Amino acid sequence: MLKRKVVIVLMVILVAASAFYVANSDMFNKSNPYETEVFSIENGYGYQIKYNAKLLIKQNYIPAINLNKTFCTAKDADRVAHLVSQKLYNKENPQITLENLNQLNVNLNCNN
Template sequence: MMIINSTNRFFWTKLQKNLILANKYTIFFILCLFLFVSCNKAESFKVQSLKTNSGWGYTISKDDKIIIKQTVIPVISDNKSFKTEKEALSVGNLVLQKLKDDLSPTVTKKDLFLLAIKT
């Protein structure tokens, strides 16, 4: 006569299913945590206007460290500052957007024209 211990088999099967289920939840939790952290990565870039002797300029900082300080209008041959704070900030925001898009932060004459910056 053969006796099968069905209690141990039942326990082992349940344990395996629970471990597999626990692994799925753990993987799901880690994946959600990674997604949350990567999406909530705060961009620490900041554009600020800068008053100069002859007008306005802008600075772009990252983590409170200035990475770009522009006191004159780029691309033009004269060393003139922006006439208004609004002009300086509009060019600064354009440069910031280029940095965020992983593009070269250079400003072209076309950019100045599109932003209606009078040179």
């Protein structure tokens, strides 16, 4: 009985993971002409987005906040850069909101 429950739980997890991958496959699509790159700057990180190798966006500071603060980690900058890239690819407004930053777990309280 316990084995059967474990198998069912594992199958549900597998189905959910597959659905997540399919729903987000555009984000990982190799044909996306938008390239993201994280760079380090004084006290933190920023990102840039290129379209067909041409610089389109250079973001030194965390968007959507009223302070000139750099990203605390390269991972934070990378997550936001990929979201902007995905929005551009999907022909959506690339504006980042505080809600987006919260959903991506971007740290806004580092020492910079």
